[in-house]
Amino acid sequence: MELSILLPETFKEQTIRELLEQEWLVPRKVRHFLRIRKNVSINGEPALFHFTAKAGDQITLTFEADDYPAPKLLLGDPTKVSVLFEDEHLIILNKPVGMKTHPNQPDEQDTLLNHLAAYLAPKNQVPYVVHRLDKETSGAILFAKNPFVLPILGRLLEKKEIYRRYQAIVSGALKETSFTIRKKIGRNRHDRRKRVIDEHKGDIAITHVEAVSYSKEKNQTLIYCVLETGRTHQIRVHLQSIGHPIIGDPLYHPRPKGRLMLHAYELHLVHPFSGETIIATAEPGIDLV
Structure with missing residues (x-):
């Protein structure tokens, strides 16, 4: 695998060693082999690790097959892939409702990851999971197209630098149009599938909520949610905890239908290499009808 990256105008001058270790999070073992094999170049010329990289430079990295062993995935159906954004390093898809993000068993092949693997196979690329959506949730989801960019995207997610905005329709009329839910979430000891509010042993979870429109006839409200943390079932548990479960929720609504x-609905991030702001919108979304 060979990757060439043009350093953007905003790039701060640093050594190749600093760039690989601190900015691009290349594992120590892989950095070692890049160095001894002389598989790094600047503007087409071989580069040692103490060389300086600056804005406008073209950095080329050549990886051997054993640097990043490829995961084994069964190929699914590439026609089930709906692309919102794609470049050499990452891809954002519009996940259908009712489809798992990734397989839990090696013989599964009807998940979004399997279908994406089939879509990327002609390009000799393999997908990697950055984050996941529940099987019942649809919309924008980000994958890495190579193992090199995966930890960089993971760091953006950890530092809350990937903005995710959700739509939901909930039971009842909300008393406030804009508010934040801060309740810790833990495992349900009686049902492994579920999560519960657990202020003593749970993990900190923060969800920002905005009410958009209310249907008096259906007694339902369309809302937007922005996650500040990313706990399992966070939006679903938080909304159920304030008496407004999401319509159709098989785990947290008393009468799912x-x-x-x-x-x-939306996923925003600053591209880790180009500095470009990427905004992906997963149309058509959902609405009160």
């Missing part, structure tokens, strides 16, 4: 009305 139809699909889970939760959709990852």
